[in-house]
Amino acid sequence: MRVCVQAEPFDLGAESNAFAAGVAGAGAVVTFTGLVRDNGGALAAMEIEHYPGMTEKAIAAMVEQAMARWSLADALVIHRYGQLAGRDPIMMVATASRHRADAFAAAEFLMDYLKSRAPFWKKELSAEGAEWVAARDEDEAALKRW
């Protein structure tokens, strides 16, 4: 498993290929990527604040929980913080397993926990100014299924 909390951009394609190359026994790889949304052509950017120290620990605990709960060959989480440009990948999760059900379930589980339990806060920057992204009730509700 690998957890990266970083200011630097990452390349979704290169990370996907490297992850898939490392899981020799697995036939199924699932990735999720979160992108800065381009809101109707308005030049969007994003600033992400996080809680250094707690972030890494919280994510590592989620990944360990996922590895214990599903039969996974490997799991990866990359999450950026700081200044992001429009269309930049914000974060990605990758999971690998023998059969697809484990990789899908673990990726959804990790996303649900990252959304509401990892200490990141997004601020959207647009022509109208800066605004903290509000937490969605659906995201909190999604945790109940696990």
Next chain:
Amino acid sequence: MRVCVQAEPFDLGAESNAFAAGVAGAGAVVTFTGLVRDNGGALAAMEIEHYPGMTEKAIAAMVEQAMARWSLADALVIHRYGQLAGRDPIMMVATASRHRADAFAAAEFLMDYLKSRAPFWKKELSAEGAEWVAARDEDEAALKRW
């Protein structure tokens, strides 16, 4: 949407990047990749037979069904046939949506249908000989949830 049924290898990373670059309004991208499994170091290879004509039509119908059922910005299916080497990507699905639930559900739906309703047949080639891959009861059962 794009459906490719091809003998040529494809690059998971390049396809993922190209797909993500094309979905300006979407914040969520899910990919699934199926790989030829490396069974305990035994040099595995695979031969995939398909039904030219029906394959493309069947997959296009599945993708259209997914686009109608979930709120998707885009969807992609690539599936190889012919001779594959060990560790080669066999196929991939990519889906993009505004919120993650749609992209995850559509990717799982497409995988369940591709597994049991697209006319492909896999033959595993190993040191012990060639053997047609048997359909799994779990794969047939997985269709019931949609």
Next chain:
Amino acid sequence: MMDVLYFAWVRERIGLPREKIDTQAATVMELIVELRGREERYEMAFGDLESLRVALDQELADFDAPLAGVREVAFFPPMTGG
């Protein structure tokens, strides 16, 4: 006259990928019974209906589907894509 296609181990057991068949069979099941009666290799290919699937003009169908107007019938094992 109808094109009949075989895939995967159905193709291997029968020994050819496709053939033209002149038949009066009204349904898929009648065609299967007719083919089974031909030679042992057909009996081997169509022996276990549980593991046989059929498509009519490139659409999945049931064994009791009518053949009227159908130009292409394909027999194959359960699909294993993905």
Next chain:
Amino acid sequence: MMDVLYFAWVRERIGLPREKIDTQAATVMELIVELRGREERYEMAFGDLESLRVALDQELADFDAPLAGVREVAFFPPMTGG
């Protein structure tokens, strides 16, 4: 003495990212009440408990959690990662 950290709009309303606080508060809730009484900017930050979260030594906690032995308290809005 305890490190108290603020993130996102909690940090912006209070106007600083962290401070050292000397307190006798026994629980998180007692600390919140004490801070609210200080100045209007704290009242603004801690006015709506529905949209406030707390971590004790980098673990999420409830408002009634005891502060005994805790070195680092962090207040922030609901998280919006992913």
